Structures are given as C-alpha cells and as structure tokens.
Amino acid sequence: MASEDFRQTATVVPSLPFDLSKDVLRKSSLEARKAFVRTLDDGHRAILEQKLAEHLTSLCANAAVVAGYSPMGSEISPMLAIEEARAVGRIVAFPAFSDPAKPFRFLSGDPVEPGPFGFLQPKRRAPVVEPDLILVPLIAIDGRGTRLGRGKGHYDRALGHLKKTGAKLIGVGWAMQRLEAAIPSDPWDIPLHGFASPDGVEEFA
Known part of the structure; x- marks a missing residue:
C-alpha cells in the first residue's frame, strides 16, 4: 500500500497548550x-515501523556500534532497524543500569533482562561499548533538536560524554512527535543531531 496512506501530521496536537512549560x-x-x-x-503499525527501518539503513551502515532501545507502550519500535544493522555486521547495544541512581551505560547484546523503570536491558555481564550512532526515544522534539523525554534526565546524563566523543544522536518517533513550536530548554538538555520517523530523517543545523 502506498506510504502516503499512512503519512502523519507534523504536529503533536492541533493546537498546543498556551502554557508551554515542559510538564504541560x-x-x-x-x-x-x-x-x-x-x-x-x-498491520499499519508494522508498515510504519518498517518504513522507519528503511530510513535508518544508511545511518546504521555508516556506524560501527549502533545503540537502540527497548520500546515501551506507544513508543515506535526501532528493532527492525537494529536487526538490519546486526545482519550487516554492526555491533548493537542497548541502555543498561547497574544502579538506578547512576547514569546508564550501553551494553552489547539484546535486551533480555528486566531493568529499572520498566524496560528491558542486556545481561549485566555483557560488554560495555561506546556507540557511534544512538537511536534515542522521545516524547517530542523540535527543530533545534531539543528533546522532550520522560523528565528523569537519564539520557541527558548518559549522552553528554558520548556526544563530545563524536556519537551521532538521532531521536526516533512517530512523525507527529516533531513539534513546530520550540520546546523549553534547560542548560543540561543535550540537543540531538536529527529526528527519524516513518516519514524520513531530518538532520538539524
């Protein structure tokens, strides 16, 4: 079926709340x-996630270590893209906590064990790796790469060092998660390099 049949709107809501605080x-x-x-x-969800994987193919091909995430609830799944990256010889990794109070690390391997905060992570004895491409889940993102996450700061604490060492940070979501309005930014927020959705990949200046 033609992809435009499932093309999504570009905004999260028809009209954003007047109070654009992060919590609201x-x-x-x-x-x-x-x-x-x-x-x-x-069926429609599978088609959209397949389109996401197709758009991520070239990014994954240019990376040696690709980090994904184990999707929760209404998050779009990056797992097709991760499996394709593995199939062409890339190392794949996922976030893993050894201590919920400390930043997570990326471990090589599949997310097979329950971790804190309700998501799956690799076995704790899996090797620690430093990805050069990180697929980052989000609730919303704007045109500056400002990411709105769940508010706990886990990704901001983990990504700062990796961005400085050259990792490419790509937010992943449904196309309607890309906001036209600017998301309020705090000094500790780590801007992302781009946003990937079933509609394509947008790289930010």
Missing part, C-alpha cells in the same frame, strides 16, 4: 502519542 507539554504530547497509536491496527 510532556503531558499533552504523551497523550497525543497514545491517541495516535490507538488509531493504528497491527
């Missing part, structure tokens, strides 16, 4: 994401 924006954007995903049957 996070809540409205998360509710909008859940509402969008409820409109998808399994």
Whole structure:
C-alpha cells in the first residue's frame, strides 16, 4: 500500500497548550502519542515501523556500534532497524543500569533482562561499548533538536560524554512527535543531531 496512506501530521496536537512549560507539554504530547497509536491496527503499525527501518539503513551502515532501545507502550519500535544493522555486521547495544541512581551505560547484546523503570536491558555481564550512532526515544522534539523525554534526565546524563566523543544522536518517533513550536530548554538538555520517523530523517543545523 502506498506510504502516503499512512503519512502523519507534523504536529503533536492541533493546537498546543498556551502554557508551554515542559510538564504541560510532556503531558499533552504523551497523550497525543497514545491517541495516535490507538488509531493504528497491527498491520499499519508494522508498515510504519518498517518504513522507519528503511530510513535508518544508511545511518546504521555508516556506524560501527549502533545503540537502540527497548520500546515501551506507544513508543515506535526501532528493532527492525537494529536487526538490519546486526545482519550487516554492526555491533548493537542497548541502555543498561547497574544502579538506578547512576547514569546508564550501553551494553552489547539484546535486551533480555528486566531493568529499572520498566524496560528491558542486556545481561549485566555483557560488554560495555561506546556507540557511534544512538537511536534515542522521545516524547517530542523540535527543530533545534531539543528533546522532550520522560523528565528523569537519564539520557541527558548518559549522552553528554558520548556526544563530545563524536556519537551521532538521532531521536526516533512517530512523525507527529516533531513539534513546530520550540520546546523549553534547560542548560543540561543535550540537543540531538536529527529526528527519524516513518516519514524520513531530518538532520538539524
């Protein structure tokens, strides 16, 4: 079926809340994401996730170590892209906590063990790696690469060092998670290099 049949709107909500504080924006954007995903049957969702994987192919091909994430709830899954990267010889990795109070590290291997905060992570004895491409989950993102996450700061604490060493940080989501409005930014926020969705990859200046 033609891809335009499933093309998504470019904004999270038809009209954003007047109060664009992070907490208000996070809540409205998360509710909008859940509402969008409820409109998808399994077949449509699979088509969109396959399109995401196709758009990520060239980025993964140019990386030696590709980091993904184990999707939760209404998050789009990057697993097809991760499996394709593995199939062409790339090392794949996922976030893993050894201590919930400390920044997570990326471990090589599949997310097979329950970790804190409800997501799966590789076995704790898996090798620690430093990815050069990191696929980052998000609730929303703007045109400056400002990412709105769950508000705990886990990714910001983990990505700062990796960005300085040259890792490419690509947010991943449904196309409707790309906001036209600017997301409020704090000094500790780590801007991303781009945003990938089933509609394509947008790289930020």
